[in-house]
Amino acid sequence: MNNRIHRDLQSSKGLFQWKESGAGDPLEEVFKRALSRPKIFKNREVMRSDYVPEKLPHRDEHIRSLGEILSPTLRGSRPSNVFIYGKTGTGKTAVVKYVFKRFGEITSKEKLPLKFEYINCRIAGTEYRVLTELCGAIGVKVPFTGLSKAEVFNRLRRGLSEKGYLLVACFDEIDALVKNYGDNLLYELTRINEGFNGSGLSIIGVSNDLHFKDYLDPRVLSSLSEEELVFHPYTAIELIDILSERASEAFYEGAVPQEVINLCAALAAAEHGDARRAIDLLRVAAEVAERNGDEKVEEKHVRLAQNIIERGRVFEALSTLPLHSKLILTSLILLKRGGVGDPISGTVYQAYRELCGLIGVEPLTNRRVSSLISELDMLGVLKSDLVNRGRYGRTRKISLLTPIDEVEEVIRSDELLSTLLNHKLKIDLKRNR
Ligand SMILES: Nc1ncnc2c1ncn2[C@@H]1O[C@H](COP(=O)(O)OP(=O)(O)OP(=O)(O)O)[C@@H](O)[C@H]1O
Ligand SMILES: [Mg+2]
Structure with missing residues (x-):
């Protein structure tokens, strides 16, 4: 026992000396390198995607147009609704947030009865959440759950009329709301101002889905797009x-x-x-x-x-592909490991069925699987070429285009499918050749 203490003391003394002299200290190098490393970032926040810069080069015209459209608010009148669209990353969100910020500043300076509320519909998720956020913007309290949508809507209408606020709400990624719930809520909201004067709600809808308009009832479309702004790449x-x-x-x-x-x-x-x-x-x-x-x-x-x-x-x-498409990809990985790099569609179907059996999922028909393969082909994940096999007729040869390790990474991250990666296929692989 004594011996052991003696040894420990010796080694800790040794460590202490090590630190003092610096010779061989495994961390010293790490510290030195980290501290002397050339610095590249001065302010990392600025490169975050939700950062709204002070200046938005090449968007002056859009900022001005949106400002003009919203300017009646400053004189107490309700502005037109606006529909903004353009491809992803063209500055739609940045411009709306910038304009809201500037209008917010002048509103508080002049003490105007105005509110500007930005809502991202995809993040808000439900119609109920969108309605509660609108209520929150004018100081009407509603519980997170428990009321009917109609009740929250009525409270919003009452709030707008009693408090006399003019509320300008931006519904960013508005397509997410409409695709999940249809356009009923938008219809109701575009009608909420009937009977109000001065107060009320104006809507700015924003979308990067150029087909979004097809989802809207013509009445909703015409009131939502009283004004339109297009953002070019x-x-x-x-x-x-x-x-x-x-x-x-x-x-x-x-x-x-x-x-x-x-x-x-x-x-x-x-x-x-x-x-x-x-x-x-x-x-x-x-x-x-x-x-x-x-x-x-x-x-x-x-x-x-x-x-x-x-x-x-x-x-x-x-990762967002449906289960059966992922099963097809898993089959391709296992086939490749079994030495069949470019299997024909029949072999893929057999492997797919085997995997369905292992996880207790009812397999789709050959025909459905073929159409999933065509979809994967269209996405560029794989290539499916028609080949002539003489007396065996024609079939399709399937080859993965995405690197196999990347596909594996996706399957490994899927709780249900990850175990399949350890499976060795039992089907007769020689028949593919
Ligand atoms: N004119 C600009 N000046 C400076 N930064 C910009 C400009 N336009 C866009 N950005 C920046 O580019 C990124 C993407 O812009 P933004 O989020 O506004 O795109 P978006 O049109 O809303 O795209 P999505 O349709 O995908 O939502 C943001 O970080 C934004 O700050
Ligand atoms: Mg956006």
């Missing part, structure tokens, strides 16, 4: 200005050379002029450079960032 040159503005706030001087900004802008413009994509690319490239301990962001970091983002996208797209 940015050009590469415009994206350079947007990125330069951000970069000057987000990064230390010299950390992000102009060529890198130009490259990110060009890559994002080549897709469809999406500012979010351009900003993400630059942020991830800077993170890669920082992790490597490099002083500057370079082209190679942007290329790596592109891969990381692309991988993230594939993961997201595949």
